[in-house]
Amino acid sequence: MSPQPQAAVGAPLSRVDGRLKVTGQAKYAADHEPEGVVHAVVVDSRVARGRITSIDTRAADAQPGVLKVIHHRNAPTLPYGPNPGSLNLPGARLRVFQDDEVHFHGQPVAVVVATTLEAAQHAATLVKIEYDAELSVTDLTDAPAPGQPVTYARGDAETALQSAAVGMEMTYRPARNHHNAMELHATVAQWDGDRLTLWDKTQWVQSPRAEIAANFGIPPENIRVVSPFVGGAFGNSARAWPHITVAVLAARETKRPVKLVLARKQLYSGVGYRPGYEYRIRLGSDRNGRLTAMAHDLRGETSRYETFSERGVLSPGQMLYTTPHVSQTYRTVPLDVNTPTPMRGPGYSTAAFAVESAMDELAHELGIDPIELRQRNEPENDQASGRPFSTRRLRECYTTGAREFGWNRRNPKPRSTRDGDWLIGTGMATALYDTLRFPGQARVRLDADGTALVESATSDMGPGTYTSMTQVAADALGLAVRNVTFRLGDTDLPPAPIHGGSLTMASVGSTVQDGCDKLRQQAITLAVGDEGSPLYGASTDDIVVRGGRLHMKDDPARGETYRQLLARNDRESLEALGSYTPGQSRSSMYAYGAVFAEVAVDARLGLVRVRRMLGVFDAGRIISPKLADSQAIGAMVGGIGTALLEHTVTDHRDGRIVNANLADYLVPVNADVRDLRAIYVDGRDDEADPIGVKGLGEVVLVGVAPAVANAVFHATGRRVRDLPITAESLL
Structure with a gap:
């Protein structure tokens, strides 16, 4: 099969769904209004640990429009069977309204269902609940970590640390962060006999289907989840x-469609978050900065009822730098909190803050340039697995970034550069994220009018899945982008993996490529076997498709359009099912990056401003440069928040989150964002997947917070090891 001309892939296209979004035509979960829909408002617990002793709903029940108040004393018993489609965390997932036990502040303990949202909201304030509160523990720093830790070791780190020419010990404490996406979590549930339709905010339509099937004991095929x-x-x-x-449950009990939208405050307890950590590093090196040993001791928060851990928090310490002796101990600390969950760059961003800050501290201790120190410790292969790297252009990221950022103009002495009252500093950090790939399917249909429909049950939470998949399909089919439609977000479509972990482009993109290749080959085979076709008798390997027209690769005048071919053969359409199953790889596959930051710190007030930032990334083939820039710049903004602003504050007396709103939980705004730029080094990773991508959405965040922290040290001479870096820590 001849390689197809590439016209859409690599082009800086605007989002194909952009007009729908900016004109308000895109329907999100809470926008769905089935006939007769009523509204549900959750009542949250006001203690972090204990039992419910009484519930008085009389005042709520008496309110006009209230249909029902459901709680553990009147709710039916649900089976809550095993859910193989969940994240499968150790422990037992929260079972709503099944008993009187309270596990965390903000736990759902009742729900009010009413004909209007206002009636439900008011009635929810009238539900009176009393508790037998128990002593709760919500502070990571004060809590023990029982059980066996996760460990890793190679060599003899303790002995090597004792004999190292240079030894250092540091403890880093990144705070808990919440996601705070624009859209509130929402679900609309409608029963039709024994069949259920859910319009839900989800990154994986199979997840709520599997969860509800397990919780209610109904067949998954009876549940349709829609999330376009x-x-x-x-x-x-x-x-x-x-x-x-x-x-x-509310929809089943009231026999009405039910809409439930969590309030912004409820997102701080109703869904997960990036857990806080204590990350202690002990490192040893020789006088030339070559690492001899590193010991990593981590403590991360989790709930008591489930154990959440992050595999990625261990990876950077194992394989990012040449280190003959490594030990790791990772303990999860059960607290009276709700369960954490992955947040962009999960594990890797936490580890990068600690490891990359430690490398910067070592560079300062030895008087070595931070980039040179990393270059001296660049490994030849993955020391954790022994595997060669599929591609690793990290040295190119360093050199390109240093040149473009103007690193050579940097005075290495901390607190040496000023601009009036502002102390100026620059810093850099390495980023990495593993290349994940999972099986999936995509259905492709080419209609007689020369347009194509491609479908897969993946999601698009912002990176531009609609657009990037359309680009892959357009080139594989030889069609203009405007003639291809991509559908997603529905369990009725062919299955796809979770939309997260930077795996969608590699996984779903490969299924789209496969399905479109199969369909194009169908059309070519039909043409060469059709006596009425100009391509009759030609070799299928000599034919390409461009602009909806099949033609000889070396003789573009000889050919015909899809429309002509299908019309002559009385075909309304051609269809194909694409699939992708990643094989076992013998290589270590990661995306990499180098992030550079310049900050200004007010010498009197300790205020920090990020003046400019540059990220240089080795992420394989870039399908859509415009979308890639959107991902990179958005991640830089998020990383600035992690470094300087974001911090979930808990009142440890009762487990209440005191800044559960966007006025007190600070995130970057336009005034915090200035000159942000991304560069992508050339190269594809054909070992990773058929389309040569390595994943971009996570790696672009991973190095941002440590780059900012290192720049703050360079500006002020003060090393802050807790995130966020506040004015108080610099005064």
Whole structure:
């Protein structure tokens, strides 16, 4: 089969769904209004641990429009069977309204269903609940970590640390972060006999289907989940949270379609978050900065009822730099909190803050340039697995970034550069994220009018799945982008993996490529076997398709259009099912990057401003440069938030989150964002997947916070090891 001309892939196209979004035509979960829909409002617990002793719903029941108040004393018993489609965390997922036990502040303990949202909201304030509160523990720093830790070791780190020419010990504490996407979590549930339709905010339509099937004991095929648009998620819609079960239960009990939208405040307890950590590093090196040993001791928060851990938090310490002796101990600390969940760059961003800050501290201690230190410790292969790298252009990221950022103009001495009252500093950090790929399918149909429909049950929470898949399909079919439609976000479509972990482009993109290749080959085979075709008798390997026209590769005048071919053969359409199953790889596959930041710190007030930032990334083939820039710039903004602003504050007396709103939980705004730029080094990774991509959405965030932290040290001479870096920590 001849390679297809590439016209759409690599072009900086605007989002194909952009007009729908900016004109308000895109329908998100809460926009769905089935006939007769009523509204549900969740009542949250006001203690972090204990039992419910009484529930008085009389005042709520008496309100006009209230249909029912459901709680553990009147809710039916649900089977809550095993859910193989969930994240499969150790422990037992929260079982709503099944007993009187309270596990965390903000746990759903009742739901009010009413004919209007206002009636439900008011009635929810009238539900009176009393508790037998128990002593709760919500502070990571004060809690023990029982059980066996996850460990890793190679060599003898303790002995090597004792004999190292240079030894350092540091503890880093990145704070808990919440996702705070624009769209609130929402579910609309409608029963039709024993069949259920859910319009839900989700990154994986199979997840709520599997969860509800398990919780209610009904066949998954009886549940349809629809989620064509997601207004941001960053990981917190990757699993089905308890409010979905609440909505389904309320719809079944009231025999009405039910809409449940969590309030902004409820997102801080109703869904997960990036857990806080304590990350202690001990490192040893020789006088030339070559690492001899590193010991990593981590403590991360989790809930008591489930154990959440992050595999990625260990990877950078194992394989990012040449280190003969490594030890790791990772303990999860059970607290009276709701369960954490992956957040953009899960694990890797936490580890990068610690590891990349430690490397910067070592560079300062030895008087070595931070880039040179990393170059001296660049490995030849993955020391954790022993495998060669599929591609690793990290040295190119360093050199390109240094040149474009103007690193050579940097005075290495901290607190040496000023601009009036502002102290100026520059810093850099390495980023990495593993290349994940999962099986999936895509259905492709070419209609007689020369247009194509491609379908897969993936999602789009913002990276531009609609657009990038359309680009892949357009080139594989030889069609203009405007003649291809991509559908997603529906369990009625061919199955796809979770939309997260930077795996969608590699996984779903490969299924789209496969399906479109199969369909194009069908059309070519039909043409060469058709005596009425100008291509009759030609070799299928000599034919390409461009602009909807099949023609000889070396003789473009000899050919015909899809429309002509299908019309002559009385075919209304051609169809194909694409699939992709990743094989076992003998290589270590990661995306990489180098992030550079310049900050200004007010010498008197300690205020930090990021003046400019550059990221240089080795992410394989870039399908859509415009979407890639959107991902990179958005991640830089998010990383600035992690570094300087974002911090979930808990009142440890009762487990209440005191800044559960966008006024007090600070995120970057336009005034915080200035000169942000991304560069992508050339090269594709054909070992990773058929379309040569490595994943981009996570790696672009991973190095941002440590780059900012390192720049703050360079500006001020003060090393801050806790995130976020606040004015108080610099005064």
